[in-house]
Amino acid sequence: MRGLGLAALVMAMALAGCAAPVVQTPVPGPAPVSTQAQAEAAAKRFVSVVQTVRPVAERECRARAPRLNCNFIIAVDDRPEQPVNAFQSRDDRGRPIIAFTLSLIADVANADELAFVMSHEAAHHILDHLTRQQVNATAGAQILGGLAQATGADVSGVELATRIGASVGARRYSKDYELEADGLGAVIAQKSGYDAIRGALYFTRIPDPGDRFLGTHPPNANRMDVVRRAVQGGA
Template identity: 30%
Template sequence: MIRRLAWVFIALAALLLMACAHAAYTNRSQLLLISEGQEMALGLQSAQDVLKKEKESTDELQVERVKRVGRRIAFAANKPEYKWEFHVIDKDVVNAFCLPGGKVFFYTGILNLTTTNDELAAVMGHEVAHALLRHGGERMSVALMAQLGGSAASLALGSTVSPAASQAFNQAYGMGAQVGVLLPHSRSQESEADEVGMILAAKAGYEPSGALSLWRKMDAYAKSKGQNVPGFLSTHPTTTDRIAAIQAKMGAVRAKYYQQAELR
């Protein structure tokens, strides 16, 4: 029995070692039990589900604005293997998200608040950062470990989409319950996406201070709704902490990325 447990421990340790990765830009250690190819395939499948059930905006100016900013952020992200798509959903919801593989969705409600392209780039950069940093993959890995254990989680590794990975994706994103409504990321992931999102926006030639005006507007909107805080703000750091963190990093981001941006 002891020998058996020892082998299980060794196998689990080997799996965790194989799954060790580091986040882009921040170099934070990550646990990733599935391949990026699996994430991309699952993201494409979920994007197709969203488009089947949600109505896309017919406002050509609004759609083109999102695509134009999105293309610049995508170029800055330097992930040519992602099949980038930018969609605007005609619904008065203050939300946006990016599925693995670069499938980006903006709701018209959030576009009404992002009146400048710098603010729009702040949202776009933030959401693209979640995908670039593979935050969804981390959440899926946690779900796999909790549900299946180390030995079963190893079956999820590989280039093909396994049933276990599909189930973990639905659980991590909440896509199986309600299309287009994603579960919130953790506060640490949100803070990381704030930082990397600001870098991506700056690299794309957008003023990093757009993040400040954006979150001030978001805070005012949330307060105007009382307890009805928009999903985009769920589990995010408090506005005071967020703005302080952005201000603390903005000078370095502007000097390193914005002033040297090729797309300005």
């Protein structure tokens, strides 16, 4: 199953007694009967995971990062043909957003995987990775742009160097941030009643990024090791 009918998603949420998460673009037309049943099952699983994980993530956020806004918004990006993805961002008031594409909701094999993904994204906010990434990007832009200017580059050359510096700076610690989010995400998933190690097995079903230079994600084996240690430590 690679897609979900929005009608089925909302229907399952109504049955579960939960307000639907933010959606962006209606998907016209009913799903086929066979797909409809799959969509409703996936939607109910999604609602259940959100209802269970969100309060735990918010408690962890308030305990670990009280200066942050800890009222998570859960959003569903239902634009057609979006890749399997989940990500964390913030709105204009600093409220954290965790967004899932429908393809990811359909792609996870079980509730443990979905709970781990959500916990991982919540951990990014609790650890304030967006702010830290922005600081790194600014520093990279200033350093490389300054070097270009000092070596006599023209305006366009300095602008290019600044953009490259910002990109390199933003990616510099991305692998570390992913591992940090894996560790805290494992704790959140476990406290929510899910099996974090089983959930992290999702990594074994997606391409392994290896250890590429300036890659944004660490090798999958490293991520699994971090999750196992976090579960054993229970911190």
